[in-house]
Amino acid sequence: MTRRALRGDLLDFTGLPALGDVDSPAVRFRPDHWLLIEDGRIVAVQAEAPGEDWPREDHRGRLILPGFVDTHVHCPQLDVIASYGATLLDWLQTYTFPAEQRFADPAVARAGAELFLDALLAHGTTAAVVFATVHAVSAEALFEAASVRGMRIITGKVLMDRHAPEGLRDDVEGARRDCEAQIARWHGRGRNAFAVTVRFAVTSTPEQLAMAGGLLQRHEGLYMQTHVAENLDEVRWVQELFPQARSYLDVYHQHGLLNQRSVLAHGIWLDDADRALLRDTGAHIAFCPSSNLFLGSGLFNWAEARAVGHGVSLASDVGGGTSLSMLRTLAEAYKVQALRGTRMTAWAGLHAATLGAAEALGLAHELGALEPGRLADLCVWDWASGPVAEHRDAVATGQVAPLPAQSLHARVFAWMTLADERNLRAAYVAGQPRGPQPRLIPDPV
Structure with a gap:
């Protein structure tokens, strides 16, 4: 049995969002959550840290999406x-x-x-x-x-x-x-x-x-x-x-x-x-x-x-x-x-x-969502890469120069528009690391 626990900001969907609805109820965002993977499949999503028997990969402050x-x-x-x-x-x-x-x-x-x-x-x-x-x-x-x-x-x-x-x-x-x-x-x-x-x-x-x-x-x-x-x-x-x-x-x-x-x-x-x-x-x-x-x-x-x-x-x-x-x-x-x-x-x-x-494709039982039972095909992304994107993300999160109409959608839309493969930190296929090797955030001393 192989186990892996990933920590990060989890984003996926539970339904079909309207083309123009920025506040869609189909969006599921779970910031700073743990995704537990066993033998290639997602077995749990939780806010609390798993037990010591779970090898942990800490991606706090990063975005985790289905592949x-x-x-x-x-x-x-x-x-x-x-x-x-x-x-x-x-x-x-x-x-x-x-x-x-x-x-x-x-x-x-x-x-x-x-x-x-x-x-x-x-x-x-x-x-x-x-x-x-x-x-x-x-x-x-x-x-x-x-x-x-x-x-x-x-x-x-x-x-x-x-x-x-x-x-x-x-x-x-x-x-x-x-x-x-x-x-x-x-x-x-x-x-x-x-x-x-x-x-x-x-x-x-x-x-x-x-x-x-x-x-x-x-x-x-x-x-x-x-x-x-x-x-x-x-x-x-x-x-x-x-x-x-x-x-x-x-x-x-x-x-x-x-x-x-x-x-x-x-x-x-x-x-x-x-x-x-x-x-x-x-x-x-x-x-x-x-x-x-x-x-x-x-x-x-x-x-x-x-x-x-x-x-x-x-x-x-x-x-x-x-x-x-x-x-x-x-x-x-x-x-x-x-x-x-x-x-x-x-x-x-x-x-x-x-x-x-x-x-x-008739494969929703297998992939496309961060839910128990799905295979763990997923990716970890930096919210921003480079000074322009980092500044834009800071604006979207209210850290600097807060502007009106900022929201989760504003942050994700800026990420979608400005990000590319340079933002990718790790890719997993059926729970196994593929592509870029994960660079983890160290545990606080």
């Missing part, structure tokens, strides 16, 4: 992050596809997976829905590396049998065999889960989409991940390729690809009928603000998604996104919503990157 869940990110695209001057379709041809061709090499795939997962942990992300490449070995490498780290990873080989260069195309039967083999070997093994991974409608024939839908019907509990309605040129191309479909999203629906485990990245150019379809099937949108801004794709309308009632989670979408940091992603999400006329609270953003993502 972030990144619901859409590309492992091989670390090679092309921050590449200049392309919209979506140009980006794929100029940067993404050449980078992904390298992952046919098992050594490249293995090294890439290890670098990628360690980078996630170093940014405070403890679980992710990940795109590999069309090569089976790229997904195998991710499953293997995630198993070593104990991380919750959802991935699978990418399906692309047209409109892609040589070396990045598969075929329907070969892809089916690869997927069946990965499902048999990895799905449900440890914390691994297989995702039927359609690159996007453009790069799969109707026959391959039908095969993908068949996989979801035959195997219980599979996920499905893809892209939808990211860019107007892409939307027009899909309309040309699938004239019988009512919309881009309807292409996936017609092939049996929408259910409660479907994660669709972007969803910028959807109408109310599409949003209702997402709600009715249980599928959800992974909102990728950094990528949408960087590639000039458009501004996701979160308020309309809320009004219709379909789920939304947060995603970095690296490499179109410019950072693996979910905090930087959240800061960009606020700006996107401001441009849409909506003020997104820190509560709404952080919920979508923790408990909201866990709920959308």
Whole structure:
């Protein structure tokens, strides 16, 4: 039996905060509390110190949150992050596809997976829905590396049998065999889960989409991940390729690809009928603000998604996104919503990157909250790093230059906006330290 007791300011959620409610009852803040972890799971949360039989890690004055869940990110695209001057379709041809061709090499795939997962942990992300490449070995490498780290990873080989260069195309039967083999070997093994991974409608024939839908019907509990309605040129191309479909999203629906485990990245150019379809099937949108801004794709309308009632989670979408940091992603999400006329609270953003993502993936029993019974996937953060952020935090807490309208939300919003991976002090996956090693506050003499 392994035990660990962490002390700090605990922040998580018990429900869905409204987009603009700074005093949301769904927020649970427990300052200076102890989180008790036994054999990888949270067993208690309490104000009083545990007994001497509990090894203690004192993070007084630091923030403890559930680990972030990144619901859409590309492992091989670390090679092309921050590449200049392309919209979506140009980006794929100029940067993404050449980078992904390298992952046919098992050594490249293995090294890439290890670098990628360690980078996630170093940014405070403890679980992710990940795109590999069309090569089976790229997904195998991710499953293997995630198993070593104990991380919750959802991935699978990418399906692309047209409109892609040589070396990045598969075929329907070969892809089916690869997927069946990965499902048999990895799905449900440890914390691994297989995702039927359609690159996007453009790069799969109707026959391959039908095969993908068949996989979801035959195997219980599979996920499905893809892209939808990211860019107007892409939307027009899909309309040309699938004239019988009512919309881009309807292409996936017609092939049996929408259910409660479907994660669709972007969803910028959807109408109310599409949003209702997402709600009715249980599928959800992974909102990728950094990528949408960087590639000039458009501004996701979160308020309309809320009004219709379909789920939304947060995603970095690296490499179109410019950072693996979910905090930087959240800061960009606020700006996107401001441009849409909506003020997104820190509560709404952080919920979508923790408990909201866990709920959308059907994993709220496992992660996303600091509650007994959950696996201890969590991170410890400094409230501020650097003189500007430290001064801002002191203002928010009334230590200097007290200003009106300061509150817990004011402090957390400033942290969300100004913080990044430099604020991370420790990351734990199933109670085990991963990423930055904890630097503890010494006991008072």
